[in-house]
Each structure stands twice: as C-alpha cells, then as structure tokens.
Amino acid sequence: MDTNMKTFSFSTARKIIFGLGAVKQLSEELQNLGAKNIAIITDTVIGQSEILDKVVTQLREGGFKYTVWDKAETEPSVAGGEAAIEFTRKGNFDGVIGVGGGSVLDNAKVSALSITNAGTLSDWLKKTFQNPPAPLVLMPTTAGTGSEVSNAVAFSTPQGKAVLFSSLMYPSLALVDPEFTMTTPATVTANAGVDTFCNGMEAFVSLNATPITDAFALQTMQLVADNLREAYACGDNIEARKNMSLAALLGGLAFGTAGTVLGHACAYAYSYPATSIHLPHGYAVAITTPYTMEYNAIANQTKYATIAKILGEPVEEMSLRDAAFQSALSFKKLLYDLDIPASIRTTGVTKDMISTIAQNVFQSPAHVARNPRKVTEKGMVRLFENAYEGKLDCEQ
Numbered sequence: 362m363d364t365n366m367k368t369f370s371f372s373t374a375r376k377i378i379f380g381l382g383a384v385k386q387l388s389e390e391l392q393n394l395g396a397k398n399i400a401i402i403t404d405t406v407i408g409q410s411e412i413l414d415k416v417v418t419q420l421r422e423g424g425f426k427y428t429v430w431d432k433a434e435t436e437p438s439v440a441g442g443e444a445a446i447e448f449t450r451k452g453n454f455d456g457v458i459g460v461g462g463g464s465v466l467d468n469a470k471v472s473a474l475s476i477t478n479a480g481t482l483s484d485w486l487k488k489t490f491q492n493p494p495a496p497l498v499l500m501p502t503t504a505g506t507g508s509e510v511s512n513a514v515a516f517s518t519p520q521g522k523a524v525l526f527s528s529l530m531y532p533s534l535a536l537v538d539p540e541f542t543m544t545t546p547a548t549v550t551a552n553a554g555v556d557t558f559c560n561g562m563e564a565f566v567s568l569n570a571t572p573i574t575d576a577f578a579l580q581t582m583q584l585v586a587d588n589l590r591e592a593y594a595c596g597d598n599i600e601a602r603k604n605m606s607l608a609a610l611l612g613g614l615a616f617g618t619a620g621t622v623l624g625h626a627c628a629y630a631y632s633y634p635a636t637s638i639h640l641p642h643g644y645a646v647a648i649t650t651p652y653t654m655e656y657n658a659i660a661n662q663t664k665y666a667t668i669a670k671i672l673g674e675p676v677e678e679m680s681l682r683d684a685a686f687q688s689a690l691s692f693k694k695l696l697y698d699l700d701i702p703a704s705i706r707t708t709g710v711t712k713d714m715i716s717t718i719a720q721n722v723f724q725s726p727a728h729v730a731r732n733p734r735k736v737t738e739k740g741m742v743r744l745f746e747n748a749y750e751g752k753l754d755c756e757q
C-alpha cells in the first residue's frame with residue numbers, strides 16, 4: 362500500500378439512473394422524492410421536441426402538476442439565471458426537472474436552490490447559499506458537460522464567467538436516457554464530445570485527482586476515443602450515442618471531485634470584456650486543448666503517455682517523453698476528424714489580443730492552482746501564440 366496516499370473523499374448526485382428508456386422511471390422517482398408541483402426547466406428547442414413530450418407524458422400519467430419554462434439561454438447569463446428563479450418562486454413549486462444541455466441543467470440547479478434559499482443568484486455568487494436544493498432531477502440531452510452529477514454552475518457576467526460551486530448543490534437524481542441525445546446536431550455532438558474527453562483528461566491530470574476519479578477519468582477518455590468519431594459521423598448510431606452519454610456521465614463524476622485544470626481556464630479566458638470572444642463551451646475547450654496538453658505534458662509524462670495510448674497511439678514504440686507529447690498531436694487528429702479547427706484565429710481572436718487572453722487565464726485561480734504544471738504568464742503567451750498559428754512546438 363502506498364503510505365503517501367492522501368486522504369480523499371467522493372460525493373455526487375444522490376442517485377443515478379442510466380439507460381435507454383430510463384425516462385419511464387421518472388414518475389416513480391418523483392413520487393419517491395415527494396414532489397407534487399414541478400417546474401420543468403428547458404430551452405425552446407427541447408421545449409418543442411419529442412423529448413419534452415416524453416417527460417410531460419410521465420408527469421401526466423403520474424398525476425403531477427407541472428409548468429414548463431423554456432427560456433433557458435445557451436451559455437446562460439446571470440440575468441437568465443435570475444429569470445429562472447423568478448419563474449420558480451412565482452409558481453410555488455416543490456420540485457424541479459431540468460431537461461437539456463449543460464446550460465439548461467445549470468438553470469435548473471439555481472431554480473431548485475431558489476425554493477429552499479433566500480436571495481438571488483447574484484447574492485449567492487458573493488456569499489454562497491445555506492440549504493440544499495428542493496428535489497431536483499437532471500436529464501441531459503447532450504453527451505457533454507456532465508452537469509447532471511456535478512456540484513457547480515457557470516454563468517456569464519459582464520466581467521466574464523462566474524462559477525458557483527458547493528457540496529450542497531448535488532441533484533437528487535441524475536436520470537440519463539441516451540435516447541435523448543439521438544437528435545443532437547453533429548456540430549454539437551462534436552463540441553460536447555470533445556468537452557467530455559477534456560473533462561475526463563483534465564480530472565486525470567489534476568493535482569486533486571484521486572484513485573476514484575482516475576478510474577472514472579480513464580473510462581471517460583476511452584469511451585470518447587472509441588465512440589465520438591462514430592457518433593459524429595452518424596448520429597443514428599445508437600451504440601455510439603449510448604457510449605458517449607456514459608462517457609459524459611463518468612466525466613462528470615471525475616471532474617466533479619478532481620476539478621478541471623488549465624484547458625478550462627484557457628477556454629474561459631476568451632470571454633472577458635477586453636476581448637469578448639464568446640464561443641460555445643465545448644468549442645472553446647476543444648480549439649485550445651492541443652496547446653494546453655503540450656504545455657502540461659512534461660509535468661506528468663506517464664499520465665500524458667497513457668492519454669496518447671487511449672487516443673490510439675503506439676506508445677510502446679516511443680520514449681516516455683515522445684509518448685507524452687504524442688498525446689497533443691493525437692488530440693489534433695481527433696479535432697481534424699470532427700471538422701474542428703486547431704487554430705484560434707478562426708474565432709475572431711487577433712494577434713494583439715493574445716497578451717490579454719494570456720492574463721485572463723489567471724482569472725480562474727482554482728483551475729490554475731490544481732494544474733499539474735505551474736502556470737506562468739510567459740508560458741501562457743507562448744501557448745496562445747501557438748494556438749493562434751495552429752502549430753504545436755513539438756511539430757515545428
């Protein structure tokens with residue numbers, strides 16, 4: 362036994378149900394939770410889809426009262442979160458269901474918190490809330506964020522991204538029905554799928570990684586490596602969709618405790634006021650990640666060599682150092698196959714923005730603190746210069 366092993370703990374959603382057709386268990390589960398008057402939080406796309414019909418059918422058959430709020434924004438603002446709270450408090454609900462992508466689920470989390478806590482989202486961002494949420498069921502419709510099992514929400518503010526996290530925020534139930542992802546458009550499948558990989562990978566290399574999170578992180582990355590290209594190429598591939606949903610769930614379990622690191626800090630760095638480049642979350646993570654992988658590779662060569670192996674590289678034939686750097690090259694191949702560019706130039710970033718974006722990385726101090734390599738401003742400038750040119754140092 363490794364006597365140096367640190368003490369660790371693990372928390373997540375109180376219950377997880379996963380599987381094709383799992384939505385059919387919703388009514389029984391709500392009964393167990395004792396909720397009778399339900400707020401359904403979603404967006405306009407899901408609100409008009411068969412997915413919502415399936416959810417509503419369950420509530421009708423179970424004799425529940427419910428009201429649908431379909432105004433959740435993509436990449437939600439604090440004002441959007443406050444609107445969800447206002448709706449929830451007016452309706453005197455005693456339970457919340459979130460049906461949608463990560464942004465919708467984040468809105469559902471604050472909605473459920475507003476039933477049991479005084480104050481507003483802006484208040485909680487300054488001084489966190491005191492009580493766990495009302496009964497909360499989260500049903501993801503994309504295979505991506507893992508928000509259904511995490512204890513965090515992210516909202517945009519005029520000053521940039523605001524993240525609220527608390528061990529009290531875990532939902533009562535994560536109900537993952539992979540059928541809900543069957544109609545996800547190819548580009549969203551690609552962005553969310555790469556985000557899933559990065560959630561697992563960053564948790565794996567995080568300084569807060571534990572044996573429990575490593576187990577989830579390794580399986581997350583393997584499932585994405587084996588299924589994302591297939592799910593992107595043909596959205597009807599139910600096996601690939603199911604495996605991507607599982608990957609997203611396991612990724613959430615990994616980063617919910619270990620946290621994400623530099624890749625996510627860099628992805629957030631584009632959106633602050635001086636540059637104001639707003640990109641879908643998964644896309645922002647994806648286009649920057651080859652460069653954060655290269656930056657971090659020397660900090661934990663064994664883990665980065667493992668990542669290269671998972672991505673299909675013949676690492677047995679390489680030195681440990683070469684195998685570690687191969688992970689970044691291999692990740693670029695994944696982006697290529699998913700039609701995601703590997704240069705930030707395509708996003709509206711200009712050369713004169715690079716030093717500002719590099720400084721913005723430090724606006725995510727928790728991500729920076731648990732990153733395996735010390736993060737320096739000089740290092741970040743170099744990283745974003747490479748990301749701009751679309752070239753890794755190890756391929757120059």
Ligand SMILES: [Fe+2]
Nearest residue numbers: 506556560646
């Ligand atoms: Fe993410």
